[in-house]
Amino acid sequence: MPVPWIRPLRSALVSAFAGACILLGFALPAWQCATGSKSLQPGFDPDAPPAQYLSEYGFFAGEAMALAPAAGVLPYELVSPLFSDYAEKTRFVYLPPGTQAAYHQQEAFDFPVGTALVKTFWYPREDGQKHLVETRLLLKRKDGWDALPYRWNEAGTEAELALAGARLTVKPSVPGMDLEAFDYVIPNKNQCKGCHSVSGKFAPIGPKARNLNRRLDYGSGAVNQLDYWQQAGILSGLPEPSARPALADYADASQQLNERAIAYLEINCGHCHRPEGPANTSGLHLTSLENDPAHLGFCKSPVAAGKGSGGLRYDIHPGQPDSSILLYRMQQQDPGVRMPELGRQLLHKEGVALIREWIASLPGDCLMP
Amino acid sequence: MLSPACSSRLLPLLAVFFFTATFFSCTNTANEGPIAAEGFTEELLMERLISAVPGQVIMLGEGEFRFTRSLSLDGIPGVTLAGAGADKTILSFTGQTDGAEGLLITADSFTVRDLAVLDAAGDAIKVKDGKAVTIQRVRVAWSGGPKAANGAYGLYPVGCKGVLIEDCEVSDASDAGIYVGQSENIVVRNNLVHHNVAGIEIENSFFAEVYGNTCTENTGGILVFDLPELPIKNGHHVQIFKNEVHNNNFPNFAPEGNMVGIVPAGTGVLVMATRDVDVYDNKISNHQSFSAAVVSYLINQKPYSDPAYDPFPDRISLRNNIIERQPGAGPDSTRALGVLLATLFKGDTPEILVDGIVPPDRALTICIQDNPGTRIATLDAANGYAGLHLDPSPYACTVDPATP
Numbered sequence: 001m002p003v004p005w006i007r008p009l010r011s012a013l014v015s016a017f018a019g020a021c022i023l024l025g026f027a028l029p030a031w032q033c034a035t036g037s038k039s040l041q042p043g044f045d046p047d048a049p050p051a052q053y054l055s056e057y058g059f060f061a062g063e064a065m066a067l068a069p070a071a072g073v074l075p076y077e078l079v080s081p082l083f084s085d086y087a088e089k090t091r092f093v094y095l096p097p098g099t100q101a102a103y104h105q106q107e108a109f110d111f112p113v114g115t116a117l118v119k120t121f122w123y124p125r126e127d128g129q130k131h132l133v134e135t136r137l138l139l140k141r142k143d144g145w146d147a148l149p150y151r152w153n154e155a156g157t158e159a160e161l162a163l164a165g166a167r168l169t170v171k172p173s174v175p176g177m178d179l180e181a182f183d184y185v186i187p188n189k190n191q192c193k194g195c196h197s198v199s200g201k202f203a204p205i206g207p208k209a210r211n212l213n214r215r216l217d218y219g220s221g222a223v224n225q226l227d228y229w230q231q232a233g234i235l236s237g238l239p240e241p242s243a244r245p246a247l248a249d250y251a252d253a254s255q256q257l258n259e260r261a262i263a264y265l266e267i268n269c270g271h272c273h274r275p276e277g278p279a280n281t282s283g284l285h286l287t288s289l290e291n292d293p294a295h296l297g298f299c300k301s302p303v304a305a306g307k308g309s310g311g312l313r314y315d316i317h318p319g320q321p322d323s324s325i326l327l328y329r330m331q332q333q334d335p336g337v338r339m340p341e342l343g344r345q346l347l348h349k350e351g352v353a354l355i356r357e358w359i360a361s362l363p364g365d366c367l368m369p
Numbered sequence: 370m371l372s373p374a375c376s377s378r379l380l381p382l383l384a385v386f387f388f389t390a391t392f393f394s395c396t397n398t399a400n401e402g403p404i405a406a407e408g409f410t411e412e413l414l415m416e417r418l419i420s421a422v423p424g425q426v427i428m429l430g431e432g433e434f435r436f437t438r439s440l441s442l443d444g445i446p447g448v449t450l451a452g453a454g455a456d457k458t459i460l461s462f463t464g465q466t467d468g469a470e471g472l473l474i475t476a477d478s479f480t481v482r483d484l485a486v487l488d489a490a491g492d493a494i495k496v497k498d499g500k501a502v503t504i505q506r507v508r509v510a511w512s513g514g515p516k517a518a519n520g521a522y523g524l525y526p527v528g529c530k531g532v533l534i535e536d537c538e539v540s541d542a543s544d545a546g547i548y549v550g551q552s553e554n555i556v557v558r559n560n561l562v563h564h565n566v567a568g569i570e571i572e573n574s575f576f577a578e579v580y581g582n583t584c585t586e587n588t589g590g591i592l593v594f595d596l597p598e599l600p601i602k603n604g605h606h607v608q609i610f611k612n613e614v615h616n617n618n619f620p621n622f623a624p625e626g627n628m629v630g631i632v633p634a635g636t637g638v639l640v641m642a643t644r645d646v647d648v649y650d651n652k653i654s655n656h657q658s659f660s661a662a663v664v665s666y667l668i669n670q671k672p673y674s675d676p677a678y679d680p681f682p683d684r685i686s687l688r689n690n691i692i693e694r695q696p697g698a699g700p701d702s703t704r705a706l707g708v709l710l711a712t713l714f715k716g717d718t719p720e721i722l723v724d725g726i727v728p729p730d731r732a733l734t735i736c737i738q739d740n741p742g743t744r745i746a747t748l749d750a751a752n753g754y755a756g757l758h759l760d761p762s763p764y765a766c767t768v769d770p771a772t773p
Contacts, residue, residue, distance in 0.1 A: 281527045309625065
């Protein structure tokens with residue numbers, strides 16, 4: 001039942017460029033012509049329905065495979081990223097010219113209407129090329145964020161809107177790991193909100209101060225991302241460096257074990273497991289802001305875990321990783337048991353090892369008060 | 370021809386019923402015929418749910434509809450998902466590889482009716498934070514029968530305001546067939562629940578009426594629980610009346626660690642913590658462990674730290690029930706509570722149990738009267754059962770009717 005979308009002006013422009021290219025005799029697919037054109041400014045009309053093709057937004061410069069941001073689009077990285085089946089992720093942020101995001105100490109920054117967060121999931125291929133899988137867009141409209149999954153074609157030349165998500169077989173080629181082919185799942189639009197929800201409203205997860213507070217090389221030496229955002233004029237209200245929070249990098253073994261473990265739990269679990277999140281009815285809050293050991297899962301009995309308990313009594317049993325439901329569920333593949341519920345088909349070996357080491361290091365036991 | 374979408378005219382009635390007025394007219398509702406099972410792909414229904422307009426009725430025809438991923442509805446109010454009958458329209462999740470529920474609903478004024486959800490990887494139908502949820506004539510089962518590997522809950526509204534569950538049949542859930550948690554204004558009526566660990570469970574909820582249900586062949590028939598360390602707790606005002614609660618002697622198959630794992634096979638009605646619970650006019654028969662019990666959360670001996678949580682049952686009324694014991698059979702020796710009962714009562718457990726654990730600073734009101742031919746045991750569980758007695762006189766009282 002295709003709804004007759006009113007094509008936005010942007011698609012018309014893309015078509016026009018494509019048409020011009022063809023007329024001029026370039027033997028290029030329309031997208032290359034369009035995205036390769038300097039004339040296509042990145043962005044979108046906040047009132048227009050989603051574009052059918054990713055190229056219509058103009059977020060990439062040149063060949064898509066290069067994953068290079070267009071002028072006016074900034075790359076960014078997180079201190080500790082979410083595990084996504086060993087996919088590599090390339091993140092861009094775009095704000096309409098002349099607009100700014102407002103800094104927030106704990107939550108995602110308050111972005112202006114017209115902002116786009118662009119996250120592309122890909123795997124390295126054995127031939128050195130990239131296997132582009134999907135690009136997830138978060139578009140800030142007048143009434144809030146809109147989540148749109150786009151699925152790349154085999155050639156990695158164009159991605160098409162996939163509101164209902166998709167499943168495809170991927171054989172990841174990860175250095176040092178021998179991974180079997182598996183069913184990669186592109187989440188559907190509703191599943192996006194399964195993680196991106198704060199008090200029932202759609203919210204970004206990554207662009208928070210504590211996730212962005214790290215250095216990144218924009219081409220002329222590494223600088224702090226928050227400083228760069230401020231200098232680029234897209235962030236207001238940034239406090240002094242000493243007042244900015246920072247999550248630990250869970251992959252950095254030189255940092256404190258406790259901070260690494262909490263960082264891992266926050267970025268992998270804390271978007272749902274927080275008082276305002278979709279998993280709040282569990283009473284388990286896995287964020288760096290949680291101070292109550294019971295809500296962090298220490299000696300906490302499960303509420304509605306069902307078979308997810310694995311026959312174990314406590315979410316985290318200090319000193320006893322193999323008696324801890326949290327670690328059990330990180331290692332399971334049954335969709336009714338595994339955690340996170342969405343976006344993980346493979347076991348994250350390094351994450352499991354980290355949480356195991358952390359729980360083993362915790363003192364105390366679970367006794368009646 | 371009347372548009373099927375116009376059955377959404379019924380929604381205002383429900384909305385008024387639940388005092389959560391959300392009004393939808395029939396305008397802007399596309400008139401689409403039922404989706405046919407033939408040639409069906411799961412993406413089709415998923416796309417319909419994503420692009421639904423408020424008040425839309427999505428109809429499914431007869432036949433089997435197969436899914437490998439969760440179905441979900443988010444944020445669009447007033448949507449109805451309707452089949453052609455609980456035995457005719459089958460949503461099968463056999464072999465589901467993605468998503469922890471069959472249906473996950475995060476939207477207001479949602480109705481699901483006249484269909485079956487089979488073999489979900491986790492919970493069959495979960496509704497989170499919805500207002501005015503209606504589930505009617507829905508069947509939920511796992512085709513392998515009762516197993517620990519089945520989903521925890523069949524019908525699972527949580528954090529909802531306004532819940533109506535009626536004329537449904539739920540079996541094989543590894544926790545509760547019908548579970549309403551952290552919700553308020555709840556009606557659960559005229560359902561058949563069997564071969565679940567718990568038939569019906571009302572947990573951390575306010576203002577619930579559970580009546581006209583048949584609960585049979587579960588481990589426990591009806592549970593009213595309140596648990597600590599949850600955002601919504603200290604549940605109150607739960608009425609359990611005119612239910613048929615029979616033969617709930619099925620071996621407990623809940624995975625250990627779950628609260629419901631403590632329930633011994635042969636449990637009729639179990640009230641734990643919670644206040645203002647009124648259990649009346651029920652028929653409760655043939656339970657091998659006990660017919661009805663009123664206990665505090667402390668009896669579990671599970672650690673918790675939640676100063677705002679009240680672990681004690683209070684203002685409980687258990688009256689005018691017809692209670693018959695299972696002749697001959699002893700309590701379930703696979704659960705600590707069953708072993709305890711066997712030890713304390715040597716095979717002749719009284720029909721009604723009260724744990725007798727009381728707070729140091731106040732008296733609890735627990736009234737148990739007019740349940741003909743029953744005995745009441747007070748266990749004195751906090752003192753090593755030293756003060757165990759069968760004196761009914763502490764319970765000869767009445768609680769003001771718990772009217773929502």
